[in-house]
Amino acid sequence: MAGFSFGILHSSFVIFPGFLAYFGDMTSRCGSVCRPRMKPLSIALVCLFACSLAFAQETKKSEPAPKFVIPPDANGGKTIIARAEPPRPLKVLIYSGPGAPQSGVDHVMNVLKPFPQVSVTVAKPETFATLTNATCDVVVFPGGSGSGQSKGLGEAGLKSVREFVGNGGGYVGICAGAYLACSNFSWGLGILNAGTVSSKWRRGQAMLELECTGEAMPVLGEVNGLFKVRYNNGPILKPWTRTDIPAYTTLSVFKTETAKYGSPEGVQINAPAHAIAPFGKGRVFVSSPHPENTPGLEFMIPRGIFWAAGEKKEAVVP
Numbered sequence: 001m002a003g004f005s006f007g008i009l010h011s012s013f014v015i016f017p018g019f020l021a022y023f024g025d026m027t028s029r030c031g032s033v034c035r036p037r038m039k040p041l042s043i044a045l046v047c048l049f050a051c052s053l054a055f056a057q058e059t060k061k062s063e064p065a066p067k068f069v070i071p072p073d074a075n076g077g078k079t080i081i082a083r084a085e086p087p088r089p090l091k092v093l094i095y096s097g098p099g100a101p102q103s104g105v106d107h108v109m110n111v112l113k114p115f116p117q118v119s120v121t122v123a124k125p126e127t128f129a130t131l132t133n134a135t136c137d138v139v140v141f142p143g144g145s146g147s148g149q150s151k152g153l154g155e156a157g158l159k160s161v162r163e164f165v166g167n168g169g170g171y172v173g174i175c176a177g178a179y180l181a182c183s184n185f186s187w188g189l190g191i192l193n194a195g196t197v198s199s200k201w202r203r204g205q206a207m208l209e210l211e212c213t214g215e216a217m218p219v220l221g222e223v224n225g226l227f228k229v230r231y232n233n234g235p236i237l238k239p240w241t242r243t244d245i246p247a248y249t250t251l252s253v254f255k256t257e258t259a260k261y262g263s264p265e266g267v268q269i270n271a272p273a274h275a276i277a278p279f280g281k282g283r284v285f286v287s288s289p290h291p292e293n294t295p296g297l298e299f300m301i302p303r304g305i306f307w308a309a310g311e312k313k314e315a316v317v318p
Helices: 043-061 102-112 146-166 176-181 300-308
Strands: 004-008 011-016 019-025 039-041 090-095 118-123 138-141 170-174 194-196 205-212 226-232 237-239 249-254 272-279 282-287
Touching (some): 090 102, 090 300, 102 118, 102 300, 138 176, 138 300, 146 176, 146 282, 282 300
Parallel strands (some): 170 282
Antiparallel strands (some): 011 019, 019 039, 205 249
């Protein structure tokens, strides 16, 4: 019967399957070898010993990773993206369900609080299956999991969101919501003519530097120089191959990158961080990183929502 042994001072123990045996003192006071005396101990001691070892190992494995802290002065205490006003009173629907942690929903709600003209509704997945342009101007899909949000919506919800945007609605996708908009996933909405550069999406979390392009002014206002944003595994976008919908326009690009967990290096630099595109009669705004809880960028997502809502609609005179 196989087992393993260990010693404590001048005593010797052997563990066999089912019990622990104690062989007493193995040396006499004068140092001569003595005949071992086997003394069976309770199986409870075996369990206690084994469990304590397992507990110590499991505790070490399950130690939580250090919490990522966003520096409060990430952008030097400056407002990088200036406030803008909505084109008209807006009705905004924020997805809340599978693939969307409450923290991501809360961050979007918080940046919309300064705008009383914007009516915000947090909606469960089933609400999107009956989405209409008469009851909503813009839908927002926050951070989390793009595939998880897709499963939450189901086929009926995905079809409804596509039709909503195609008929003139606005779509804003943040991180997971940007993945959801893409065209290279079987579970995606396919409302943005973009794919991702690698299947290794897990790149890590970091504060990265961005720079706006010359196309950003109409949407984000005047932004000069580099600024920082929280990034957490957002999509690294590239143009896709579809011919039925237009190409996207890049508003900002990454100027630094993170490439952990075996993800490819070099592909994030100068890749789009924010992009816009038309889809049918509607508009799509996507953000790979998380400006909604980055100091100095609190107005970026509201500006994306206002742009996605479209121009001010004139009242129809009877």
